[in-house]
Amino acid sequence: MNDSNLRITGAIFLMLFVAMTSSCHSQTNTQNTKTERQSQPKDSQIDEYVVEIFEDSKGNLWFGTINKGAARYDGKALTYFTTEDGMSGNTVTSFAEDKEGNIWFGTHSGLSKYDGKAFTRFTTAEGLVNNTVSELLIDKKGILWVGTWGGVSRLEGTTFSTFTLPIPDVTLLQYQLTMKDWITEIIEDKQGNIWFSQGGRTGDGGLSRFDGKTFTRFDKTKGLSKNDIYAINEDNNGNIWIGANGLGAYCYDGKDLMTFGYGIQDILEDKKGNLWLGLSGGLFRLKGNSITNVSQNGPWN
DSSP states (O other), X not given: OOHHHHHHHHHHHHHHHHHHTTOTTOOOOOTTOEEEOOOOOGGGBSOSBEEEEEEXXXXXXXXXXXXXXXXXXXXXXXXXXXXXXTOSOSOEEEEEEOTTOOEEEEXXXXXXXXXXXXXXXXXXXXXXXXXXXXXXXXXXXXOEEEEETBEEEEEETTEEEEEOOOOOOOOOOGGGGGGTBXXXXXXXXXXXXXXXXXXXXXXXXXXXXXXXXXEEEOTTSTTSSXXXXXXXXXXXXXXXXXXXXXXXXXEXXXXXXXXXXXXXXXXXXXXXXXXXXXXXXXXXXXXXXXXXXXXXXXXXX
16 A cells, blocks of 8 residues: 555544544544645655654653654654664654653663653663563553563563563464564553553464453454554543554444454544544644644644
8 A cells, every 4th residue: 555545544544533432333424524635755754654642741742753763843843862862762662751751762772761851771681571662651650561572561660570461372483482472552541451462473362451460351353363453542431442453443342342444553632632643654633624744844733
């Protein structure tokens, strides 16, 4: 699929997402959707792949990219942070903010903490289970959860510990053994449950829920087993949305799983009510009934 088709697909799915977040079972009409597909050169995009979008407590928007590090938009200017500034790596897959206001970055070369002036780097030498970080979460207790291609680490205070997820009893190929516990997403829902998604290379089952004592696996649902799951989000009504590679989005209301078409890399609703969409081809924003491609030069407003 080329970039133009990806942009159209993303726009259609986003309008569906907005209309459906009030209920897993609601319906929508997309006839009035307007997609502004601006002619932007590839090198003017935030990056070819925007894989994570995050808003910090100050209202800054952060964009994780595959090749260009982290981009921050502070309402006035776009600034990039890379290894030249002290970050661990230039593939940035996740963000988190702690109660002190430090911004944490998950990269494919380790974990970085930014205090507003300088970066501190963490790798396996400091206790991470794996240096390829794919997801971060700071829960209500202040514990930092670090999802990696080699499992999950938790940071409590200044000490990293390894958190073991249940691994299905399946036979893996030799090349899969180095990624037998590949974590792609971690969220905490309103009830305090911790959700983990895992790549398809783990074998059967890609979605787990931990209630503090026991695990629930969703390995009997088509698309949630033997598949890569790249996104989990909870909407304002407590529905859990799961993005499954090649199949689209699932919505779990606590009892049933509903399936909807199309897939995205990441989505964020900011404090102003704007919806930001990251996908292959760049960054997009929904405003009113219009989808706009946002490049390095905007439009930001």
